[in-house]
Amino acid sequence: MTTGDEAATVLASEAAGEMLATAVATAHQTLDSWRLDSVHARPGAETSATYDVTVSGERQYLVASTVSLTDEERAAVKAVRLESDLGVVQVWRHPADPRLPGLPDACVPAALTGRLARVGIADAAVEQLEMLVLRPMRRAVLRANVSSHGLSGRIYIKVLRPDAARQVLERHQACGMAPKAYDAGDGIVVIEGATGQPLTEYLYRPDAPRYLDPAVLVEALDSIGEGAMEMARRRSAADLIDTYADAAIKSGADAARVDAVRASVHAVVEADGAPGALVPTHGDFHAANVFVEAGDETRVAALIDLDTLGPGYRVDDLACMLAHLHTLPTFDESGYRDVPRLIRDATEDFSRRVPAHQLRARAAAVLISLMGGSDDAARRDRWLATAERLVGDSHG
Structure with missing residues (x-):
């Protein structure tokens, strides 16, 4: 040490x-x-x-x-x-930060009001300013309600290193479904609240059965433009399976079982090589980052959290969505009672678009990646069991 x-x-x-x-x-x-x-x-x-x-x-x-x-x-x-x-x-x-020069202004309503004025949101009244995420020297995310002549409603304030903030703004410009983002200076990015509701909320405890055509999720990915191909590429969960497997074991997961999933992911990924062409990808495509509007046919209204947008493989975006859908019933079985049907339909739809065995193996890798961040041993075990089933299917 x-x-x-x-x-x-x-x-x-x-x-x-x-x-x-x-x-x-x-x-x-x-x-x-x-x-x-x-x-x-x-x-x-x-x-x-x-x-x-x-x-x-x-x-x-x-x-x-x-x-x-x-x-x-x-x-x-x-x-x-x-x-x-x-x-x-x-x-x-706090709120001083040696690498986030905009953090002090973002944390004080009066100072934030001045920043909003810089980007054309004049005479703003900032209310209910709340810190959602704080990673010292890396990033912070705050939420506020704002009323002004130029904008009313909920906004999000991301505070990043200035060079990273520029990249976030470029990523928003590259996605047709991204909420509008403003450069407020010193690494402060102001983002309008997305239209609709998160898919996680839409699917939770519905009064009537809820259905979403998996094809609309794929169409949402198509809204990401070619500008994403100019961004840095993010490594997928399958690429980082060793790191995530080690973290899962450190969190208390059964080492032999995790290692077996790890080996299966390696076998599938390494046997095939590239699982298709590089395309514009979201990079963190899961239900909480997809906003939908219900109607005669539910549609995707917005994509959020675009910090990872860039070139990648379509299968990794679809695997990320599939893995996260598998986790939802582990938080509330009855509340997410319609999700198993969506999982079945999404698996069938996605498997027609990308190699099915790659989809399952890469979804298993995503599940392993989530285990290290959970402090619920029973939930981690369910995710591991699902990952085992997925890699078993990928070899079938």
């Missing part, structure tokens, strides 16, 4: 309290209480943790990370550098 690894272990341990107390003491303050909120580890890179704390009677939110900062970055966020035999940890106060 390297010193960096050892420092990372402190972030989620009881020793973090002493570390935080030392950090706030540099400003002549006292740590009254602390609670670990989350830990974010990037394999081969830094580990960061966030904490709810009370400092000299004031509630604060602190970030600690093993990241290496320049003197300029450290000064910009007033980070405290702590060094010991275990390694180096940097501590700073």
